[in-house]
Amino acid sequence: MKPTFAIASLMATVLLLQGCAAVVVAGAAGTASVANDRRTVGAYIDDESIELKISGIISTDEELRNQTHVSAVSINGDVLLVGQVPGEAMRSRLIDEVQKIPGVRKVNNQLRLMTPTRLSTRTHDTWLTSVVKGKLIASDVDASAIKVITENSEVFLMGLVSHQEGDTAAGVASNVSGVTRVVKVFQYR
Known part of the structure; x- marks a missing residue:
C-alpha cells in the first residue's frame, strides 16, 4: 500500500512541478526580453x-x-x-x-483609410515579418534592438538604434521580396 502512495505522491509532485516549470520558463523569457532591450x-x-x-x-x-x-x-x-x-x-x-x-x-x-485587410494578407504580413527578422539576425545589426511590424506588405522598423544600424536594417528589409515599403520609426542614440 505504501509504495502505491509513494508513486502517486511522486506523480503529483512531477505534475505540479511541470506547471511551475512553465511559470519559470515564461518568467525567464520575459526577463530575457527585457535584458536584451536597450530601453530601461x-x-x-x-x-x-x-x-x-x-x-x-x-x-x-x-x-x-x-x-x-x-x-x-x-x-x-x-x-x-x-x-x-x-x-x-x-x-x-x-x-x-x-x-x-x-x-x-x-x-x-500610419493608419490607412480603407477596409481592414483579410486574414490571408495578415498571414502574409506575419511571414514577411519573420523573413525580415531572420535576415536582420544574419546581418551586422543587433536584431533584438529592432521591432519589425508588417502591415499590408509595408514594413515598419522601430527601436533604439544608431543611424548606421537603422540604415542597415532598412536596407535589409527593403531587399526582402514582397516588401512594398519600409518605414523607419527609430529613436537614435
Whole structure:
C-alpha cells in the first residue's frame, strides 16, 4: 500500500512541478526580453502599459473593434499606429484617445483609410515579418534592438538604434521580396 502512495505522491509532485516549470520558463523569457532591450526596465514596462491601454480602447469601443484593424507599438512613449480604419473621423478619434494616455509622447500615425485587410494578407504580413527578422539576425545589426511590424506588405522598423544600424536594417528589409515599403520609426542614440 505504501509504495502505491509513494508513486502517486511522486506523480503529483512531477505534475505540479511541470506547471511551475512553465511559470519559470515564461518568467525567464520575459526577463530575457527585457535584458536584451536597450530601453530601461521602467521604459519597457511603461511601453507595455501603453500598448495594453490602446488595446483596451479598441476592444471596449464597439465601432473600433468591429470596423478597424489596428496594431500599436510603443518605444519610449513614441507610439506607432498601423492598420486600417474606414474613415478620417474614426482615425482622428482613435489618435485623440491614444494621445490622452499618460506616458505617450508622440503618435506616429500610419493608419490607412480603407477596409481592414483579410486574414490571408495578415498571414502574409506575419511571414514577411519573420523573413525580415531572420535576415536582420544574419546581418551586422543587433536584431533584438529592432521591432519589425508588417502591415499590408509595408514594413515598419522601430527601436533604439544608431543611424548606421537603422540604415542597415532598412536596407535589409527593403531587399526582402514582397516588401512594398519600409518605414523607419527609430529613436537614435
